[in-house]
Structure formats: structure tokens, C-alpha cells
Amino acid sequence: MVEVGYTGNRGRRLMYGNPDLNADQLPTQYLAMGNALLDSVPNPFFGIADPNTPLGSAQKVLRNQLLRPYPQYTYLNYARSLPGASSAYDALSVKYTKQFSNGLSMISSYVWSKALDNGSEDLIGWAIGGLWRDTYNTKRDYGISTHDVPQSFATAFVYDLPYGRGKRWGGGTPAVVSGILGNWQVSGTVRLTSGLPLLAPFYSDNPLADNFGFPGMGYPDLVGDPKPAHQTPSNWINPNAFAVPGDFDNGIFKLGNMPSRITQLREGATKNFDFSVAKAFDVTERFKAQFRAEFLNAFNHPTYGGIFYGGWGSNIDLCIDCGSLGTVYGTRNDPRNIQFSLKVMF
Numbered sequence: 001m002v003e004v005g006y007t008g009n010r011g012r013r014l015m016y017g018n019p020d021l022n023a024d025q026l027p028t029q030y031l032a033m034g035n036a037l038l039d040s041v042p043n044p045f046f047g048i049a050d051p052n053t054p055l056g057s058a059q060k061v062l063r064n065q066l067l068r069p070y071p072q073y074t075y076l077n078y079a080r081s082l083p084g085a086s087s088a089y090d091a092l093s094v095k096y097t098k099q100f101s102n103g104l105s106m107i108s109s110y111v112w113s114k115a116l117d118n119g120s121e122d123l124i125g126w127a128i129g130g131l132w133r134d135t136y137n138t139k140r141d142y143g144i145s146t147h148d149v150p151q152s153f154a155t156a157f158v159y160d161l162p163y164g165r166g167k168r169w170g171g172g173t174p175a176v177v178s179g180i181l182g183n184w185q186v187s188g189t190v191r192l193t194s195g196l197p198l199l200a201p202f203y204s205d206n207p208l209a210d211n212f213g214f215p216g217m218g219y220p221d222l223v224g225d226p227k228p229a230h231q232t233p234s235n236w237i238n239p240n241a242f243a244v245p246g247d248f249d250n251g252i253f254k255l256g257n258m259p260s261r262i263t264q265l266r267e268g269a270t271k272n273f274d275f276s277v278a279k280a281f282d283v284t285e286r287f288k289a290q291f292r293a294e295f296l297n298a299f300n301h302p303t304y305g306g307i308f309y310g311g312w313g314s315n316i317d318l319c320i321d322c323g324s325l326g327t328v329y330g331t332r333n334d335p336r337n338i339q340f341s342l343k344v345m346f
Helices: 028-038 175-181 207-211
Strands: 002-016 040-042 060-062 082-099 104-117 151-160 184-193 270-282 288-296 337-345
Touching: 002 104
Parallel strands: none
Antiparallel strands: 002 082, 040 060, 082 104, 104 151, 151 184, 184 270, 270 288, 288 337
């Protein structure tokens, strides 16, 4: 039987997952002022604000401090669960199930989907999420979701081998032979999916970098294809595809043009094959037993990526200006595992 289906979902005014949305970000229209933003100017809060704070004890402050929405603070972040995010999900699915007459049954499914949002879950490194580019226009970061998996295929089968007494073949074999060669079952699952998307941030200790949507970190400019022609664990991402936006050293400040996620920049695809063989046999009239051998990740295929799904905790180096962008340090799946079991029933 074949089933074809469509799933669609739209979300509005969802809770933003990122707890570090900068409520005191420098409005982007002031970035064009360049180095003038770093000039020292008289501090109108001197002697007024708490003298135990830098703002109350310093006679001068940087000009950009006074242009913030709340100049009396150096940094403000919104509480979690701020509403306003949007999402969209569309998926086409195909499901196939079949019960064959010779002891074989199987079920397979394929899903082609796309997930978009601008508020994925939590802060990177603890769950999955993204950086804020612009507190005043979070729609700029609406794009591929951190949990977007465009293609997913899975199949499972169980095959009772048709050999032995009462089966299609070998019905006339001696009891000893049938006891050894009969009543075997082979089963397995196969899972093939696209990798989860990654981001590649840049870091800066320039004072103005604290005025990004996420202080000290931002999105770069995308100037090429981030996926190398030949992707390897030591060359997972093309470092020449990114550039720090503007020229901070020369007073040119701007927000990067790279989307929050792009479909070419992903963790390794999942290619997992699990198989098992099992045999049931009668020991006596009262006692029955089953032997089973299981081969998990049978072909020992690595899935390069991080346990935090493409965030700061990823096993792929994602820092564009740290000198090791695209180096893979580990996998997020286990190596091949072979295990045996014997079950006795009475």
C-alpha cells in the first residue's frame, strides 16, 4: 500500500527561544558614523548614576553609549519567552507498506520538507538556536530552521526465512538439520537523512561588537560557496566563503549579509544501517530459547557533527576567524556495535 500526504504548519507570535536578545543594541542607523562612535565624550551620568558603577564614576564615555536606547545601561537582555517569532513547515511524505507471502514484511517512508523560522529553541551550546543580528528587525533572521532536515528516508523489514519444517523449503529435512537451519529471522532498519544546518559566526573584541544583537558575535558576509568541492573531515567548510563585515579597524561597521542558516552548510548526513539475525528453537516441551545477534551502525558510517546540533557545542569548528574553520573534531553517532543475546522462555 502506498500513502502520499502533505503536512503544513504556520506559527505566528511564537516565543523567541534565545535568551540573549540585546534590548540595548545600538540602532543600526548609527553604524555609518564609523570611528566617531568610539570617541570619548563627556558623561552626563557622572555623579548621577551609582558611583560604584563605571557609568557613574567615569567622567567620559564612548559616544555610542549615549546613542543606545537605554544609555544608563551597558547591556540589557530580554527575558526568555519573548513573543514575536514566526515559523513555517511544509512536507511531502510517501509511505509504503507491504506484507509479502513468503514471510517478508516491510515499511518505508520518505519525507521531503522545509522548516523556516526566526526563533529556534534555545541559545546555541545548550540546545539549538542562533545569533541575533538585529534586535530591531528580527525578521532579517527568518530562514532555514536549526532543525531543518530537507530529506529523510527510513525503512524497516522483517524476514522469516522460509526454510525448515512447516516452511516453503526444507520441510522434509531431518529434525536435527531443521533445528539448526530452520526458524531464522532477519530484520533491519535503514535511516538516511540530510544533516542539520550549521552557522559560522565571527567574534570581535571591538567595543561596537557589543552592540550586535548578540554581544561580541555576529554573522559574516557570505562571499562564496561554503561547501568545498571535496568535503573531508579536515575541510568540511570552505573558509574563503566568509568575510568579516566591514573593516572594524578602520571604522567601517555593518551587519553581515549571511543568512542565519543556509542549506549548503550542514553537518554530515545520517546513513545508519542496523541489522539483526535471530533464531528461535525448542529446548524441551517446556523450555524455549531465542538467540539474537545485532549489528548497530553495521557499516560504521560516521555522522560528522555535534551533540548540540550545529551550535557552539558542535564537533565542527564554526568560527570563521579562529584559524581552524571547518575542522571536524568528532561525530554525533556511535561507532559500530555488535551484541549477542540469548533469551530462555519457560
